[in-house]
Amino acid sequence: MLEAAVKCLVAYLVGGVMGGSVLRRMLGGRDLRSAGSGNLGATNALRTRGTGFALGVLAIDVGKGVFAALVVPHLPWPAGWALGSASLAPTSLAYACGVAVALGHCFPLFQHFRGGKGVATLAGVFASLLPAAFPWMLGIFLLVVLASGYVSLASLCGAAAAVVATAFAPGLATGAGAFALAMAALVGVRHTANIRRLATGTEPRFERLRVLGRWLSKRIETWRAR
Structure with missing residues (x-):
């Protein structure tokens, strides 16, 4: 169960990597949190920062859904840990990581739990699983x-x-x-x-x-x- 909990935590933290925040740090310009609806997702990015910026946000948000669903459940786990065996089946663990990344996107820890609506990230999860x-x-x-x-x-x-x-x-x-x-x-x-x-x-x-x-x-x- 420890493995499942740790991997879900990783997926949650991955979900908290907000595309709107990442691109704003790279490119500068207006903070999405103080523009339009104040949402960090692609829709508000399109409305306030334009098509190119919004597509970048969309790519990051979809990509982290794919990463959490396909990569995080299969991350290596130290052999021999007494509490290390996951009680979840591989598919169930992937679903759990999908839920976690969506929650991380909607309620990101390092953005004071103000995130996006979760649609783009869930699209990545659905496409994968x-x-x-x-x-x-x-x-x-x-x-x-x-x-x-x-x-x-x-x-x-x-x-x-x-x-x-x-x-x-x-x-x-x-x-x-x-x-x-x-x-x-x-x-x-x-x-x-x-x-x-x-x-x-x-x-x-x-x-x-x-x-x-x-x-x-x-x-x-x-x-x-x-």
Whole structure:
């Protein structure tokens, strides 16, 4: 059990490496915590620092999800430690590390527990551990964000789609459904304020994404009409 606890702690600390903070230290400029929503995630980065900065944040946040899911569970462990054997099966340990990295991103220790919404990091985890569900998560996210311009709504719908896809995907390990449901619940909790704004019609939207969505729709209609 000690091995599992230590590796989950490592995953949590990896989750606390915030892409927005890292890039700001490297490139300078405005701190995301004092701009826009004050969130360190890619959405606020896009809104306040531009596309290039946001893509960098996205890459770091997705990458740490992949690292925590695929690398951290397999880190070497000293042989012969009396408390060293993990009581979790390898797949369960990977799920636990996935939960830990998401919590680290949402509530980072060294950022006074003010982190992101967890969506990008969870995308990396899902792509690594539940590849059958990830295309549905990504596809629904893109469909909703291009149709509505609401990143928050797209994130919620993508998380829900991942749960449904996991429930119907064959051959998944025990605990996959519970893991997907727990992660979707975390996304929902982190978007509570966004849900209230969506309900009152005050949630900001990215009009450029809606324009892109309409353009793509017209291109597809033109292609199908040929």
